[in-house]
Amino acid sequence: MTHYRDTYAVIRLDYLQDNVELLYQKVQKPMMAIIKANAYGHGYQEVATMLKSHPHISMFGVATLKEAIDLRRIGVEKDILVLGAIPLEDLDEVIANNISLTLYSKDYMLEMIESFHGLQPVKVHLKIDTGMNRLGLKSKSEFEEVLHTCQKSIFQVDGVFTHFASADDELQNDAYEEQLKKFYEIIGDHSFQYIHCQNSAAMMYHNDEKSNIARIGIAMYGVDPAGEESQELKQVMSLYTKVTMVKKVAKGERIGYGLTYTADQDEYIATVPIGYADGFIRANQGREVYINGHYYPIVGRICMDQMMIRVDETIKVHDLIEIFGEHLSLSRMAKELHTIPYEITCLVSERVERVYQK
DSSP: OOOSSSOEEEEEHHHHHHHHHHHHHHHOSOEEEEOHHHHHTTOHHHHHHHHTTOTTEEEEEESSHHHHHHHHHTTOOSEEEEOSOOOGGGHHHHHHTTOEEEEOOHHHHHHHHHHOOOSSOEEEEEEBOSSSOSSSBOSHHHHHHHHHHHHTTTEEEEEEEOOOSSTTOGGGHHHHHHHHHHHHHHHTTOOOSEEEOOOHHHHHHOOOSSOSOEEEOGGGGTOOTTSSOOSSOOOOEEEEEEOOEEEEEOTTOEETGGGOEEOSSSEEEEEESOOGGGTOOGGGTTOEEEETTEEEEEESOOOSSOEEEEEOTTOOTTOEEEEESSSSOHHHHHHHHTSOHHHHHHHSOTTSEEEEEO
């Protein structure tokens, strides 16, 4: 395969498939594959193409209407749920592409009724806010009112769901239990085609026998939802680059924008073609990369397209550099950056070529 740049991400689709199977064995129910944000940076077309006929995947979840329409254009025929709000002037596109929307408030429902001019019903899932205080119906009375209006109006209510704020946190287990209890209290005796509240964390750390479909997100991509090193999941994405140049600098010379690094002695400095325009943010300064069996520190400020690494005389031009992968996990990187693995993979920009392996 031709690489137009020496910075690229390797996506192991076989690992992704292994993770899907692992999660299915845990929950023993159909799953909704969450592929929003370009499949968390992994490439939605390739991920969706692999999963669109998968026996354990019954549905796809996305964040925007454009993502949903893109899935239809690449041949996804299974149900698709848009998890966020959409501009209501696009309702015709929703109907034309057989897409389900999230109905999260009475006001949004009324606005949708006013905006609707079609003949076919709008397929929706009702979102219940059980404690995260983001989107959703806040009370049983509001839920009943919206559901009643939907049943006699333009809507086809296919599902109901909520989202947990802390299913990945053992110290917040009481909060998780409270949300779960509230969800089923609000639903009551109503039945739906889809009842879903299990995200990746809930699938891995908790049990829920009442829901009938689970949403598989970050765990599908091989990352433990709690940000810990996983002995079960296989990290799907790895990020690599190569050495462009190695120079020897004298003790006292300074490196990079702002001259923030000073050589303590005569040193070897490698320049490599990756920077914050690739999603490798400046906060990575001082962290390590992996080259030829050893770890080397990033020195000086990370530039838009390049950065510098303090190496030794063994490192040569064209040597492969692991930014994250087998020897530098996303979990470790996230902890060092005081963030979460989701953010790291989502930040990997489009100009970083994805290389898919099966």
